[in-house]
Amino acid sequence: MPGMGRRQVGGSSGGESARLFAIAEARLPGAGLGGYALAKDLRFVFARGEGAKFWDADGREYIDYAAGAGALILGHCHPAVVAAAQKQIARGLHFFGALNDIALALAGRLARDIPCAEKIAFATTGSEATAYCMRLARAFTGREKVMKFEGAYHGNHDYALVSAFPPSPGGYPQGAADTGGQPAAVRDAMLIAPYNDLPAAEKIAEDNAENLAAIIVEPVQRIIRGGDDFLFGLRKLCDRLGAVLIFDEVVTGFRIAYGGAQAALGITPDLASFGKVVGGGGPLAIVAGKAEIINLADPARRGKENYAYFNGTLHGNPVAAAATLATLDELQKPGFYESLNAAAGSFCREAEKIFARHNVPAIAANEGSLWQFLLMPKPPRSFADIAASDMPAARRLDSEMLRRGNYILPGVRRFVSAVHGEAELQKTLRDLDEICRAGI
Numbered sequence: 001m002p003g004m005g006r007r008q009v010g011g012s013s014g015g016e017s018a019r020l021f022a023i024a025e026a027r028l029p030g031a032g033l034g035g036y037a038l039a040k041d042l043r044f045v046f047a048r049g050e051g052a053k054f055w056d057a058d059g060r061e062y063i064d065y066a067a068g069a070g071a072l073i074l075g076h077c078h079p080a081v082v083a084a085a086q087k088q089i090a091r092g093l094h095f096f097g098a099l100n101d102i103a104l105a106l107a108g109r110l111a112r113d114i115p116c117a118e119k120i121a122f123a124t125t126g127s128e129a130t131a132y133c134m135r136l137a138r139a140f141t142g143r144e145k146v147m148k149f150e151g152a153y154h155g156n157h158d159y160a161l162v163s164a165f166p167p168s169p170g171g172y173p174q175g176a177a178d179t180g181g182q183p184a185a186v187r188d189a190m191l192i193a194p195y196n197d198l199p200a201a202e203k204i205a206e207d208n209a210e211n212l213a214a215i216i217v218e219p220v221q222r223i224i225r226g227g228d229d230f231l232f233g234l235r236k237l238c239d240r241l242g243a244v245l246i247f248d249e250v251v252t253g254f255r256i257a258y259g260g261a262q263a264a265l266g267i268t269p270d271l272a273s274f275g276k277v278v279g280g281g282g283p284l285a286i287v288a289g290k291a292e293i294i295n296l297a298d299p300a301r302r303g304k305e306n307y308a309y310f311n312g313t314l315h316g317n318p319v320a321a322a323a324t325l326a327t328l329d330e331l332q333k334p335g336f337y338e339s340l341n342a343a344a345g346s347f348c349r350e351a352e353k354i355f356a357r358h359n360v361p362a363i364a365a366n367e368g369s370l371w372q373f374l375l376m377p378k379p380p381r382s383f384a385d386i387a388a389s390d391m392p393a394a395r396r397l398d399s400e401m402l403r404r405g406n407y408i409l410p411g412v413r414r415f416v417s418a419v420h421g422e423a424e425l426q427k428t429l430r431d432l433d434e435i436c437r438a439g440i
């Protein structure tokens with residue numbers, strides 16, 4: 001396939017990316033936009049994307065498995081999504097969180113299609129959505145503590161950054177700060193439990209029953225499948241203790257299944273956060289859930305003790321709402337998830353055959369179209385399992401994949417999108433074979 005041969009990526013060899021990084025070094029912390037700065041020999045500057053691929057500022061081609069952190073389930077610049085967004089841009093870019101026809105159409109669609117969604121409240125990012133969920137749960141119950149699971153990422157706010165990436169597992173229910181600048185009171189408001197360990201979660205919840213506002217959980221935590229018994233058990237635990245069950249579906253929502261993991265599992269949380277695919281690649285996220293909880297955000301309640309403040313300049317952004325509506329139309333086409341998940345599954349099983357052929361002790365873990373190479377013998381059940389795996393070797397493998405033009409962030413879970421065809425997936429498998437043959 002033209003342009004998809006073996007070649008090295010990276011910004012240190014001169015060229016336009018190197019020139020742009022010299023500017024970025026002076027202007028941006030870590031010369032990047034966020035927490036995932038690549039090593040200097042691997043980094044590059046994005047220029048444009050199309051379908052399953054993108055090109056860097058030096059014209060080099062990559063297969064994109066990061067997929068906008070999962071938002072781009074239809075790949076870059078899907079024609080229907082571009083057309084819908086362009087049409088809306090010409091009608092108005094944004095109306096400062098005021099009710100607009102497109103956001104309302106999206107709310108109607110999501111309220112119909114998400115099992116827990118009696119009502120919808122708009123936000124701009126997944127982080128905002130999880131922060132709002134926690135605030136709503138606290139306002140609703142009059143309690144303060146929120147249980148989250150070790151290794152779960154719920155966004156960039158202080159409550160979320162407790163034991164998302166702790167230095168080592170354990171020490172429950174005390175959490176570790178993932179960031180400087182976090183007030184101790186925020187850390188103390190969180191209770192940390194090990195994922196997929198229902199008895200441990202029950203014990204911590206019961207010990208704190210009087211002050212437990214909510215349990216927030218990812219139905220698939222990073223690449224770890226939440227066991228049915230575990231997730232059903234959390235539902236029952238919250239019911240028993242009068243706490244709010246929050247599903248963080250920012251990643252799993254409309255990725256694992258139409259309507260979210262909750263639709264596939266048959267478990268209905270009280271609240272759920274959605275972003276990424278819900279947002280269509282644009283600045284939009286939502287909280288969905290029980291009307292009696294979401295109604296606490298009604299501004300008519302302002303001044304009342306349990307009013308939960310919701311407001312943002314870009315909330316209900318009509319361009320992102322139009323992109324999302326166009327995306328949902330595609331996702332509802334017959335067989336969409338079956339073929340996406342089948343493609344991801346057979347790609348991962350082929351990868352595992354390659355590992356076996358070369359005696360590399362690795363798995364290609366996948367939950368539907370979420371996947372990751374892990375240097376461990378069987379699928380993980382907790383953060384502790386991942387921490388015990390050979391993470392440096394997994395990062396070396398990921399870095400080599402990236403060097404050959406397969407865009408994955410070392411150590412981070414990744415995605416197959418609907419636009420990854422046989423040509424892309426087979427090229428990635430050939431690269432994996434070459435890397436394993438050479439030794440990791």
Ligand SMILES: Cc1ncc(COP(=O)(O)O)c(C=O)c1O
Nearest residue numbers: 125126127153154155250251275
């Ligand atoms: C499960 C989960 N929740 C929340 C977030 C935060 O979303 P955002 O980056 O849009 O703020 C993320 C982001 O990756 C996520 O994976």
